[in-house]
Amino acid sequence: MTPLQKITPYLWYDHDAQAAVDLYVSLFPNSRVISVERIPSGPGEDGAIVEFELDGQRMTAFDGGPMFKFSEAVSFVVSCETQEEIDHYWHGLSEGGEQQQCGWLKDPYGLSWQIVPAALAERIAAAPQAGMDG
Template identity: 50%
Template structure:
């Protein structure tokens, strides 16, 4: 007798995760929702102009019920490299912090440099590949090779890579590799 046809809430180690296919119009289950004061549309266009595989979605405007001025942008949806985002003009009550950031894995130094320069323009450059863009959103711009080097089984190599990275603002692959090679 079958008591339940639902899959278990956990899976044994080594068993691949199962993913249900998207429903509807390629719907994502989780979408980052970004709260802006009044810059949702401006931010959407800024981000879409930076990422190669990006597109503008829909813009929803406030109506008679508000709470924003009638006709002003309420939400703006967009997509960056297949990841949907929604930006809301919700007012000045909330601002962004570094507690949430978007990690961008880059294929090479050219991509790191391009995204770093564009996203940090008008923002703040931080340590270890972190930056805040001109809207206050935090990003981590890192080469994919970083995790490979940090996870090397030789603890001395990974220690040297970590120490090198901690000295950087923009991550530089040649310096990471030099530290790795000792």
């Protein structure tokens, strides 16, 4: 039995959680839908709570209605080893969304992503932090 992870991202969508998860699972390796629970969301409409794994990271997507929106205050960073990998995620996630500067994009469902070369992420992590006591 796989142990539960301590922290699970819970993503609130207006009404398209299933479509968002289908996109993510189609793009990332080691990804799968674990379960889908249908929930009533309005007259003649059903929403969903979708549990899924994205490259091994367990997450939940929820059709919660229009009360809350994603913003750039929260984003997922995807570290890529090759230009082909960068292009794969960039094009796959930004199609129908919004391309921004410096590797940032919003997918068609409003979630922000940063698509970055792994070497850049490693360089930033290894750089001495100004004002940090060692």
